[in-house]
Amino acid sequence: MERNGFEMELLKILYGTTGLSMITVKQIIMIIIALSLLYLAIKKQYEPYLLLPISFGMLLANLPAVANEGLMEKGGLLYYLYQGVKLGIYPPLIFLAIGASTDFGPLIANPKSLLLGAAAQLGIFIAFIGAILLGLTGKEAASIGIIGGADGPTAIYLTTKLAPHLLGSIAIAAYSYMALVPVIQPPIIKLLTTKKERTVEMTQLRFVSQREKIIFPIAVTIIVILLVPSSAPLIGMLMLGNLIKEAGVVSNLVEHARGAMLYCITIVLGMTVGATADGEHFLSLVTIKIIILGLIAFSFGTVGGVLFGKIMYKLTKGKVNPMIGAAGVSAVPMAARVVQKLGQEENPKNFLLMHAMGPNIAGVIGSAVAAGVLLIIFR
Numbered sequence: 081m082e083r084n085g086f087e088m089e090l091l092k093i094l095y096g097t098t099g100l101s102m103i104t105v106k107q108i109i110m111i112i113i114a115l116s117l118l119y120l121a122i123k124k125q126y127e128p129y130l131l132l133p134i135s136f137g138m139l140l141a142n143l144p145a146v147a148n149e150g151l152m153e154k155g156g157l158l159y160y161l162y163q164g165v166k167l168g169i170y171p172p173l174i175f176l177a178i179g180a181s182t183d184f185g186p187l188i189a190n191p192k193s194l195l196l197g198a199a200a201q202l203g204i205f206i207a208f209i210g211a212i213l214l215g216l217t218g219k220e221a222a223s224i225g226i227i228g229g230a231d232g233p234t235a236i237y238l239t240t241k242l243a244p245h246l247l248g249s250i251a252i253a254a255y256s257y258m259a260l261v262p263v264i265q266p267p268i269i270k271l272l273t274t275k276k277e278r279t280v281e282m283t284q285l286r287f288v289s290q291r292e293k294i295i296f297p298i299a300v301t302i303i304v305i306l307l308v309p310s311s312a313p314l315i316g317m318l319m320l321g322n323l324i325k326e327a328g329v330v331s332n333l334v335e336h337a338r339g340a341m342l343y344c345i346t347i348v349l350g351m352t353v354g355a356t357a358d359g360e361h362f363l364s365l366v367t368i369k370i371i372i373l374g375l376i377a378f379s380f381g382t383v384g385g386v387l388f389g390k391i392m393y394k395l396t397k398g399k400v401n402p403m404i405g406a407a408g409v410s411a412v413p414m415a416a417r418v419v420q421k422l423g424q425e426e427n428p429k430n431f432l433l434m435h436a437m438g439p440n441i442a443g444v445i446g447s448a449v450a451a452g453v454l455l456i457i458f459r
């Protein structure tokens with residue numbers, strides 16, 4: 081009997097050291113959500129490069145651990161990796177890699193595209209107003225509004241500065257809506273444009289010299305940062321990445337920036353951001369508000385771009401296809417591909433991809449500037 085009692089006591093002690101004895105209902109729900117997101121990333125390929133590490137980070141963070149021994153607790157692996165997010169290091173480095181991967185030629189060839197990129201930031205400010213009306217603070221509203229820019233690194237960067245407790249929810253919403261660009265945008269574009277407008281063929285863009293491509297990132301850096309100093313980390317890294325690409329003298333830097341560096345940072349950024357989505361913060365009414373407002377922000381970003389595209393269509397007497405305004409959200413290059421696909425459906429001779437890339441690139445710059453403006457106001 082004594083031996084049996086000792087064995088039972090030992091089993092109880094051993095069971096008490098397992099996660100099964102500590103798991104809560106909220107953690108179980110979060111694990112189910114994490115597994116669902118993993119399914120979407122792997123099976124449906126919804127933004128897999130970031131949604132996969134984000135959802136796995138969420139899974140790790142919600143598996144129970146002994147107090148002060150969790151991965152996100154001080155001393156844990158993810159705690160130290162997360163410092164790169166908390167200190168605003170990873171998102172600018174992602175921007176450097178984006179700059180090294182992107183051809184700014186379409187934007188340089190048609191500078192008016194900047195206006196379409198600016199117009200597509202409408203969603204940010206619509207969602208900001210909506211968040212304020214729903215009782216959120218100015219900092220929380222600004223962090224939610226930036227989802228409308230359809231730029232994940234910018235959303236993460238701004239949220240870590242203004243509302244870090246919402247980081248997990250905002251990051252998941254931002255990347256989910258980016259993945260749903262081909263689903264969300266076409267109905268809005270078709271609703272706001274006529275068949276005649278959608279069939280407009282645009283003339284080929286002019287040739288852009290290497291000198292122009294080298295001068296452009298330098299000029300943008302100087303002008304934008306002088307006007308909005310708080311945008312320096314994002315704009316500076318974006319333009320540095322593009323400069324090393326266009327300079328043509330540091331090919332090894334370009335190769336590693338848009339290759340190994342980008343993917344390594346993406347894994348660490350996604351995993352640590354996902355790990356902030358614990359049940360206590362994620363399972364709340366605020367998360368529902370973020371999901372709804374994020375959709376509104378993204379939708380109105382598309383609306384703003386298309387409506388300004390219609391204005392340009394009128395002013396140019398039908399030379400601009402208003403659909404390219406939808407690419408003003410900075411989901412590069414997905415939004416531009418959506419415009420190209422719709423253009424081909426309406427007119428098989430229509431090739432809008434390069435015309436749409438101009439507003440698309442402008443949207444990246446626009447969302448970074450918008451984030452800088454919000455930082456100035458609320459920091």
